[in-house]
Amino acid sequence: xxxxxEVRFLPARDLPVPRCTDLGSVQVLKHGxxxxxxxxxxxxxxxxxxxxxxxxxxxxxxxxxxxxxxxRPVLLQTSVGGNYRGGIQLTNPSVDRNPxxxxxxxxxxxxxxxxxxxxxxxxSDGMEERLRVENHGSRELALxxxxxxxxxxxxxxxxxxxxxLTRGRLLPxxxxxxxxxxxxxxxxxxxxxxxxxFSEPPLEVRAWEEGVATSDGNPDDYAALHLTWxxxxxxxxxxxxxxxxxxxxxxxxxxxxTSTTRAELAxxxxxxxxxxxxxxxxxYHAWERATTTVTSDHELLNLVIKRSVSDLRLLVNDGxxxxxxxxxxxxxxxxxxxxxxxxxxxxxxxxxxxQLAVETLSTLAAxxxxxxxxxxxxxxxxxxxxxxxxxxxxxxxxxHTPYYGSVDATPLWLILLGATFDWTGDRDLVDRLWPxxxxxxxxxxxxxxxxxxxFVDYERRTDRGLHNQGWKDSSDAIRDRHGHEMVTPxxxxxxxxYVYDAKRRMAELARMRGEQELATRxxxxxxxxxxxxxxxxxxxxxxxxxxxxxGDGRLADAIGSNAGQCLWTGIVSPERARDVIDxxxxxxxFSGWGIRTYxxxxxxxxxxxxxxxSVWPHDTSLIAAGFKRYGFEDASNRLAGQxxxxxxxxxxxxxxxxxxxxxxxxxxxxxxxxxxxSPQAWAAGxxxxxxxxxxxLRAHADRHELELAHPHLPEWLQKVTLTDLQVGDASxxxxxxxxxxxxxxxxxxKVGDLAVTVRL
Numbered sequence: 001x002x003x004x005x006e007v008r009f010l011p012a013r014d015l016p017v018p019r020c021t022d023l024g025s026v027q028v029l030k031h032g033x034x035x036x037x038x039x040x041x042x043x044x045x046x047x048x049x050x051x052x053x054x055x056x057x058x059x060x061x062x063x064x065x066x067x068x069x070x071x072r073p074v075l076l077q078t079s080v081g082g083n084y085r086g087g088i089q090l091t092n093p094s095v096d097r098n099p100x101x102x103x104x105x106x107x108x109x110x111x112x113x114x115x116x117x118x119x120x121x122x123x124s125d126g127m128e129e130r131l132r133v134e135n136h137g138s139r140e141l142a143l144x145x146x147x148x149x150x151x152x153x154x155x156x157x158x159x160x161x162x163x164x165l166t167r168g169r170l171l172p173x174x175x176x177x178x179x180x181x182x183x184x185x186x187x188x189x190x191x192x193x194x195x196x197x198f199s200e201p202p203l204e205v206r207a208w209e210e211g212v213a214t215s216d217g218n219p220d221d222y223a224a225l226h227l228t229w230x231x232x233x234x235x236x237x238x239x240x241x242x243x244x245x246x247x248x249x250x251x252x253x254x255x256x257x258t259s260t261t262r263a264e265l266a267x268x269x270x271x272x273x274x275x276x277x278x279x280x281x282x283x284y285h286a287w288e289r290a291t292t293t294v295t296s297d298h299e300l301l302n303l304v305i306k307r308s309v310s311d312l313r314l315l316v317n318d319g320x321x322x323x324x325x326x327x328x329x330x331x332x333x334x335x336x337x338x339x340x341x342x343x344x345x346x347x348x349x350x351x352x353x354x355q356l357a358v359e360t361l362s363t364l365a366a367x368x369x370x371x372x373x374x375x376x377x378x379x380x381x382x383x384x385x386x387x388x389x390x391x392x393x394x395x396x397x398x399x400h401t402p403y404y405g406s407v408d409a410t411p412l413w414l415i416l417l418g419a420t421f422d423w424t425g426d427r428d429l430v431d432r433l434w435p436x437x438x439x440x441x442x443x444x445x446x447x448x449x450x451x452x453x454x455f456v457d458y459e460r461r462t463d464r465g466l467h468n469q470g471w472k473d474s475s476d477a478i479r480d481r482h483g484h485e486m487v488t489p490x491x492x493x494x495x496x497x498y499v500y501d502a503k504r505r506m507a508e509l510a511r512m513r514g515e516q517e518l519a520t521r522x523x524x525x526x527x528x529x530x531x532x533x534x535x536x537x538x539x540x541x542x543x544x545x546x547x548x549x550x551g552d553g554r555l556a557d558a559i560g561s562n563a564g565q566c567l568w569t570g571i572v573s574p575e576r577a578r579d580v581i582d583x584x585x586x587x588x589x590f591s592g593w594g595i596r597t598y599x600x601x602x603x604x605x606x607x608x609x610x611x612x613x614s615v616w617p618h619d620t621s622l623i624a625a626g627f628k629r630y631g632f633e634d635a636s637n638r639l640a641g642q643x644x645x646x647x648x649x650x651x652x653x654x655x656x657x658x659x660x661x662x663x664x665x666x667x668x669x670x671x672x673x674x675x676x677x678s679p680q681a682w683a684a685g686x687x688x689x690x691x692x693x694x695x696x697l698r699a700h701a702d703r704h705e706l707e708l709a710h711p712h713l714p715e716w717l718q719k720v721t722l723t724d725l726q727v728g729d730a731s732x733x734x735x736x737x738x739x740x741x742x743x744x745x746x747x748x749x750k751v752g753d754l755a756v757t758v759r760l
Contacts, residue, residue: 004260010207012170031084057390063150083314084280090116113137125273126246135233150224153184188394202227292352293723311679330677339409348685374461377405381443407458411498418505425701425728455491477611483603486550497569559599567626577630592664594620607661618682637714640690701728713738730754
């Protein structure tokens with residue numbers, strides 16, 4: 001234990017939290033609820049677009065800047081590794097200085113004679129970084145190593161730019177021999193402690209002082225603390241310096257900021273955790289072993305699938321409750337539970353990992369609303385939109401505890417329940433969640449239709465709620481053909497499709513449970529909704545469906561991608577499907593990479609708009625599934641092929657949350673959206689849904705059958721093999737082969753009672 005006599009306190013630097021502008025080239029590592037964003041050099045600059053080490057919704061480190069020999073090293077290579085670990089290789093720069101300038105530690109060095117490696121590992125209890133410096137020169141080398149460290153303990157909403165009238169206070173930094181602890185007293189009466197333990201004590205620990213800041217990229221610009229080591233290396237010698245970072249929380253103590261009681265010292269300087277790559281390696285091995293393996297003769301597809309499998313594991317979070325686990329929506333802004341995102345990702349991934357759907361259903365059921373709370377847009381039976389656990393949520397500055405302002409999460413939960421039963425045949429799961437399903441159905445009928453027009457709609461109940469509560473939730477997303485925004489309550493076209501699909505699926509489950517009266521009523525409700533939808537949302541002069549119906553009875557009749565998702569749900573009449581598909585494939589909607597959210601040539605179109613012209617991979621994947629549902633296999637494969645082509649233009653073959661909607665003829669590579677999450681859950685899930693759609697996978701686990709409905713590989717893909725595809729208690733290996741324009745399927749191995757049928 002640290003002795004009180006060893007402890008000193010240095011002033012903390014308290015700066016306004018800089019707002020995010022764009023993410024640029026960011027390196028991401030994550031394991032559990034802890035994630036790290038740095039620049040390509042491995043540095044965290046607090047003025048550089050939200051970089052940092054985070055745990056949940058709290059930024060633990062807002063500065064971690066490395067200088068070797070007084071210089072920023074030269075970047076050689078960055079390797080993400082296994083998502084939970086990564087390495088960066090650097091070297092020393094060539095120094096070209098004015099001969100009259102002050103002698104500098106690097107002046108006598110030839111460029112690229114010092115090897116500098118930064119290795120990071122993130123575990124469930126903390127993060128370890130190991131710095132290795134190696135002398136590749138021919139003479140002895142003396143180098144100062146400086147690390148600038150700082151924290152703002154900012155809530156993720158602060159980092160995103162959410163204004164706060166006031167915030168908590170940073171306390172003096174506690175420093176002992178080889179140990180540093182940053183402390184922050186939040187407005188929620190919780191003290192956040194960030195602990196750093198070094199493998200060897202620094203030669204000097206210096207606090208930031210007014211007047212020493214410079215503008216040359218020096219750590220003095222940013223850091224609360226500057227820690228210095230002097231390394232002396234013989235030719236060929238290497239030295240390692242490591243540090244472990246972890247955090248703890250406790251009620252803000254009612255004592256002096258510099259108390260050194262035994263209890264206080266134990267809280268400020270706890271035993272460092274052991275952080276090992278073994279934990280992450282074991283977790284990823286188990287994840288991959290329990291996920292269907294996909295291989296093909298197309299290397300790009302293999303790389304995209306491999307990345308998607310890995311990204312879904314990266315996004316796994318532990319829930320606040322016991323035995324809760326879910327897929328976070330995306331890093332960095334949405335590394336938490338989002339109902340809509342988690343549900344769509346689980347739907348996309350059902351064919352390769354049904355366990356994800358089971359976990360998603362159970363976790364969301366645990367948070368299903370049971371009371372009417374206008375401050376959180378909550379009503380009994382509703383599935384949450386977003387759950388936050390940071391200071392601002394705990395202090396009541398946000399309604400996300402959780403917040404329920406999502407009109408589509410509730411029917412999507414029902415769709416997932418029905419689809420999960422298709423793949424698992426798990427009657428016990430359905431029985432256990434049936435009260436939640438009935439509550440969700442009751443919400444749709446009792447609360448979902450606010451104006452009594454027969455359509456499920458939304459309207460926020462306080463000014464803290466989201467104005468738009470579908471997946472296109474930006475304030476300018478829903479418009480008519482003249483560019484005018486809509487009056488609430490707003491009934492979205494795709495939400496009517498979700499409700500239609502949900503009621504059809506729940507009718508099947510009710511019939512399976514012997515609840516015939518309920519099944520008959522739900523089937524009738526679905527048929528009535530479909531007829532009403534056709535009569536109301538179809539715009540005859542456009543030969544297309546409106547995006548939405550406004551509260552004043554006006555249609556949002558701009559051309560958007562919403563109708564494409566209606567195809568996925570099956571609510572579109574077969575007679576009108578071709579018109580919808582023709583619209584979506586026109587240059588105004590199809591960018592050459594994917595389907596735009598909003599057509600070009602309309603008032604309000606912006607290729608860089610969040611929902612007014614951008615391309616979202618998950619949206620395109622659902623639309624491609626809709627094309628296939630109505631028999632347009634070639635058009636569906638075209639979307640899949642172009643989106644996979646887009647994936648190879650992004651780093652690590654990783655599809656981002658969205659990208660700009662510039663036409664492919666004008667932008668030969670997809671144009672990144674500046675603040676898109678990457679990795680992002682339903683972008684990763686898109687590759688699995690594209691594959692499921694191509695292969696026509698339809699499971700009927702309750703009757704021990706896997707149906708292959710019109711399997712159709714595109715010209716660029718000749719062979720696909722699925723290994724250990726799970727259907728109920730059975731598993732199967734399948735080989736799909738394209739030959740002379742037709743696709744055949746062959747069973748390579750089968751375990752358990754399962755019939756595989758092909759419908760051509």
